[in-house]
Amino acid sequence: MKKLQSSAAAAVLAAMSLVPLQAGAALFEDEEARRAILEIRARLTNMQNEINAKADKSNSLDLNNQNEQLRQEIARLRGQIEILTNELANAQKRQKDFYVDLDNRMRKLEPQTVTIDGKEFSVEQAEQRAYDTALAFFKAGDYKNAGASFYDFTRRYPNSGLAPSAQYWLGNTYYAQRDYKNAISAQQVVVRSYADSPKAADALLNIASCYLELKDRPSAKKALETLVAQYPGTPAAQTAQERLASLK
Incomplete structure (x- = not known):
């Protein structure tokens, strides 16, 4: 028991x-x-x-x-x-x-650390997705949606480490649509607001290309000279020197 x-x-x-x-x-x-x-x-x-x-x-x-x-x-x-x-x-x-x-x-x-143009910075997940979506539109040749997406990105994330690139690609969407005046305006924002970004030199090169498309050779030459003076040694400056030689 x-x-x-x-x-x-x-x-x-x-x-x-x-x-x-x-x-x-x-x-x-x-x-x-x-x-x-x-x-x-x-x-x-x-x-x-x-x-x-x-x-x-x-x-x-x-x-x-x-x-x-x-x-x-x-x-x-x-x-x-x-x-x-x-x-x-x-x-x-x-x-x-x-x-x-x-x-x-x-x-x-959680934010992720990314490196763009040799610079390392933290990016939120939603921020990265918005940028990737816009870039995917551009790569697919959908420049209208790419432009709208990059424009929205620059308004939502003005202090993002991706903002210089987003503004630069916004200018390229205008250029791809032959809207050269808006392309110049967009790239001038890169030069003024993100002068220390590697994208600034590329933006000046794009500005010069837009002026050439508009048959404004003096303005194109000035943009190329500014590029060579402010960003010497960069690939964009080397290209600018070659174009200056052809403009003489």
């Missing part, structure tokens, strides 16, 4: 001891999982009390009947303990999956 009671108690206590060991590391803030575990612990405690209560009543029963009933009850309780232990494992897995998913989503929102 005492052996059966001890065996049942040991089974329950073993399951109860498993709960904090398995759940302690992961279950912190997931309220649903915490409630599930508290409920499982309460049910295991009730089982222990139930076994003790049945043992107290056993004195009034026939010894053989008592032993058989206890065996059946212990088997039933062990089955329930197995079910509860499985439920606990599932609750732990759900919370682990929850935190893994949450961590992945948080990482996607």
Whole structure:
């Protein structure tokens, strides 16, 4: 009798001891999982009390009947303990999956460090996606949507490390559509506002090309001379010198 009671108690206590060991590391803030575990612990405690209560009543029963009933009850309780232990494992897995998913989503929102034109800076995910979308339009030859997207980018992210490039490509979308006056205006913003950007030299070269398309050779020559003077040694300056030689 005492052996059966001890065996049942040991089974329950073993399951109860498993709960904090398995759940302690992961279950912190997931309220649903915490409630599930508290409920499982309460049910295991009730089982222990139930076994003790049945043992107290056993004195009034026939010894053989008592032993058989206890065996059946212990088997039933062990089955329930197995079910509860499985439920606990599932609750732990759900919370682990929850935190893994949450961590992945948080990482996607974190700024990333990128290098453009030799400069390293931090870029938000939404910011990078907006720039990539605009550039994809340009590469696909959809200059109208590319221009609209780059223009929107420069208004939404004026202080972005990608802003000089976005403004430069905006000028190129106008050039590709033969809108040379707007192309000049867009590239002049690069030269004025982002003079220390490598894109400034390229912008001056583009300005000179626009003036040549407009048959304004003096303005084209001036833009090329400014480029050579302000950005010597750059690939754009080398190209500018070659064009100046052809304009003489």
